[in-house]
Amino acid sequence: DQQVKQNSPSLSVQEGRISILNCDYTNSMFDYFLWYKKYPAEGPTFLISISSIKDKNEDGRFTVFLNKSAKHLSLHIVPSQPGDSAVYFCAAALEGNQFYFGTGTSLTVIP
Amino acid sequence: NAGVTQTPKFQVLKTGQSMTLQCAQDMNHNSMYWYRQDPGMGLRLIYYSASEGTTDKGEVPNGYNVSRLNKREFSLRLESAAPSQTSVYFCASNNYGYTFGSGTRLTVV
Numbered sequence: 001d002q003q004v005k006q007n008s009p010s011l012s013v014q015e016g017r018i019s020i021l022n023c024d025y026t027n028s029m030f031d032y033f034l035w036y037k038k039y040p041a042e043g044p045t046f047l048i049s050i051s052s053i054k055d056k057n058e059d060g061r062f063t064v065f066l067n068k069s070a071k072h073l074s075l076h077i078v079p080s081q082p083g084d085s086a087v088y089f090c091a092a093a094l095e096g097n098q099f100y101f102g103t104g105t106s107l108t109v110i111p
Numbered sequence: 112n113a114g115v116t117q118t119p120k121f122q123v124l125k126t127g128q129s130m131t132l133q134c135a136q137d138m139n140h141n142s143m144y145w146y147r148q149d150p151g152m153g154l155r156l157i158y159y160s161a162s163e164g165t166t167d168k169g170e171v172p173n174g175y176n177v178s179r180l181n182k183r184e185f186s187l188r189l190e191s192a193a194p195s196q197t198s199v200y201f202c203a204s205n206n207y208g209y210t211f212g213s214g215t216r217l218t219v220v
Contacts, residue, residue, distance in 0.1 A: 002153075009151075034208060043115070043201055043211030044154070089153065091209075098169070099209065101146075103153035 003027050004092050006102035014110050019077040021105050023090035028071065030092040034099070035064060035075045038087045047088070048075070080109045114138070117202050117212035124192040124219045132187040132215050134202030142205040143185035144169075145177060147198040148214075154201065160185055192219045 005024045013019045021035075031052040036044035050057040050064045050073070057064050063076045077084055087106045091099045115136045124130055136143065144159040156169030160179040174196060176188045189196060197219045203209040 004153075006153075036209075036211075041214070043203075043213045044209070045211070046208050049208060091154075098156065098159065099205075101154040103151060 002103070003100045004090060004102040006088075006090060006105050008105050009103070010106040010108070012108045012110060013080045015082060016079045019075075019080045019084065019107055019109065021075040021077075021088050021090075021107065023073045023075075023102050025071050025073075025092050025100075027092070027094070027100075028068075029094055030100075032093045033064070033066060033073050034091045034093075035062075036089045036091060036101075037084075038089065038104070044089055077107075080107075082109045082111050085109050115202055115204055115210050115212040117200075117215050119215060120213065122215065122217050124189075124217065126193060126219060128192050129188065129190050130192065131189075132200055132202070132217075133184070134186060134212060135184045136202075136204040136210070137183065138204060138206065138210065139182070140204035140206045140210075141182070143179065144203045144205065144209070145175075145185070145187045146201045146203065147171065148201060149198050157187065157200075189217075192217075194219045 034049040035047040037047045038044040048062045066073045087104045089104045090102045093099045118133045141162045145157040146154040158177040160166045163182045178186045200215045202212040
C-alpha cells in the first residue's frame with residue numbers, strides 16, 4: 001500500500017518555464033517532507049524539505065508547497081534548466097524516522 | 112568527501128549464491144537504512160538500524176539479513192540470491208534528511 005504517491009511518471013518542460021512536480025500522501029500524521037533528485041547511476045541527493053508546521057519553503061529556484069488538508073505537496077522549479085533533468089522523488093516521514101518514498105517523476109527540461 | 116560509501120557498485124550472482132553488500136558512513140549518523148529501487152516501485156525499505164546494535168525490518172525484508180557492525184557500518188546480506196532480488200540497492204544514513212550512497216546494481220541470473 002503506497003503511502004506516498006507521485007501520479008505523473010514523467011514531465012517535459014521547456015527551458016525557462018516552470019516545472020511543477022506533484023506528490024500525494026495518505027498518512028495525515030506525516031510531519032516532515034522532502035524532495036530528492038536522482039541522476040542515472042547515482043544515489044538520490046537531497047533537494048529541499050518542509051516541516052508540517054509550514055506551508056511553503058523556498059531555496060533559490062526551488063519552492064516546495066504543502067497543503068495538509070489535501071495531503072498534497074508540490075515542487076516548483078523556476079526557471080527550469082536542462083541540468084534539472086532528473087528523476088525527482090518525494091518522501092514523507094513521521095518524527096523524522098522512517099521515510100516513505102514516492103515512485104518518482106522523470107523531469108526532462110528541453111533546451 | 113564525507114558521505115555514504117557502498118561497495119560493490121555492480122555484481123552479478125547466480126541463483127542460490129550469497130553475498131554481502133557493504134555500507135559505511137562517516138557523518139556520525141545514528142540511523143542507517145537499506146533500500147531497493149525497482150522500476151515503477153520507487154524506493155522500498157528493506158531494513159533499517161535506528162542506532163548501533165539495533166536493526167528492524169522495513170517493507171520488503173524477506174530474503175535479506177543485516178548487520179550493524181558499528182556506528183559507521185551497516186551491511187546487507189543475501190543468503191541465497193533469487194532473480195526477484197535483481198535491483199539497485201541504496202544505503203543511506205539519516206539526520207533529518209537522508210544521505211544516500213551511489214548504489215549497487217545487482218543482477219541475479
